[in-house]
Amino acid sequence: MTFTGGAHNALAAIPVVSGEKYRTPQGFSAVRNGMKRRAAPEPDRAGRKPRWLRAQLPSGSRYLRLKGLMREHRLATVCEESHCPNIGECWNAGTATLMVMGGVCTRACRFCAVDTGNPSGWLDAEEPDNAAETVRIMDLGYVVLTSVDRDDLPDGGASHFASCVRAIRRRSPKTAVEVLTPDFRGSEEAVRTVLAAKPAVFAHNVETVRRLTSRVRDPRAGYDQSLKVLRAAARHGDGILTKSGIMLGLGERPDEIARTMRDLRLQGASLLTLGQYLRPTRHHLPVERYVPPEEFADWREYGLAAGFTEVVAGPLVRSSYRAERALMGNNAGVELQSMNPALSQCSV
Incomplete structure (x- = not known):
């Protein structure tokens, strides 16, 4: 059926409800926010959000300007797609995380609000140049490039990722580029x-502890598969820093967090982020526990003792949160005090 004129415009303006299927402008179907609607969603077990998780609503001239740039150059941002609570702070500070290869993921992890579907090989051939032009216009000193999983592409999108990095480095040679990649199905060739x-930095998130991986992540992901990616990045990086991230509040135990951090160090990861899992919609996994700021502070100290160059830890920290400051060794400016003696039971 074809709609024309005002009727088509009116229908196009109707927002897609979370959990419902829709058709993208490229012609393939996707599910809004990645999770289909559930008749009986799991209840939250953590209670009301504590005061330390309150984030300011995004506003400000730099935020609005950056939002306009994203639309002008047809770029998706992980800041928007993942409902990041830090979007206002980061964008007003003039930093950005660009999500390449579109806003539809081939996987459906139960923590993630990115739309899911099968792009069937679609890519925007102009995206590398558009990304480079956006970075140039913003005059960024540091940019994070991330992406959805693209299992529909032979190399998982690795060559497109590389094209975006090269385009940015050609046009803005003084800009440091961090890549936050999918797992490329464990392909070492794709990593290379x-x-x-x-x-400057190769990042891939393990997301959670081994025991919870099958509950939290898509079946095509895997704890050992992620470790393999990080190991390959550290082995072949030739001076490129390797980074990963873990969400807390999904039901993990302290000993499991410590084990995961040690596993990451064994693969050669030198940078780590730790943040609170926040449920994006009621169809996603419930929050099991809100981790207080002082515990994040203790985990940072534990990670530094385990050999990480820097651990950026805090309730609202996300994997690309103020990423340029992680290299300064100051916890990205997050001020926390260590108060939790329980972590002393975890040996490094």
Whole structure:
């Protein structure tokens, strides 16, 4: 059926409800926010959000300007797609995380609000140049490039990722580029393809502890598969820093967090982020526990003792939160005090 004129415009303006299917402008179907609607969603077990999780509503001239740039150059941002609570702070500070290869993921992890579907090989051929132009216009000193999983592409999108990095480095040679990649189905060749573009940091998130991986992540992901990606990045990086991230509040135990941090160090990861899991919609996994700021502070100290160059830890920290400051060794400016003696039971 074809709609024309005002009727089509009126229908196009109707928002897609979370959990419902819709058709993208590229012609393939996707599910809004990644999770289909559930008749009986799991209840939250953590109670009301504590005061330390309150984030300011995004506003400000720099935020509005950056939002306009994203639309002008047809770029999706993980800041928007993942409902990041820090979007106002980061965008007003003039930093950005660009999500390449579109806003529809081939996987459906139960923590993630990115739309899911099968793009069937679609890519925006102009995206590398558009990303580079956006970085140039913003005059960024540091940019994070991330993406959805693209299992529909032979190399998982590694070559497109590399093209975006190269385009940015050509146009803005003084800009440091961090890549936050999918797992490329564990392909070492794909990892090496991205590394060949010479990003400053190669990041891939393990997301959670081993025991919870099958509950939290898509079945095509895997704890050991993520470790393999990080190991390959550290082995072939030739000076490129390796980074990962863990969400807390999904039911993990302290000993499991410590084990995961040690596993990441064994693969060669030198940077780590720790943040609170926040449920994006009621169809996603419930929050099991709100981790207080002082525990994040203790985990940072534990990670530094375990050999990480820097651990950026805090309730509202996300993997790309003020990423340029992680290299300064100051916890990205997050001020926390260590108060939790329980972590002393976890040996490094």
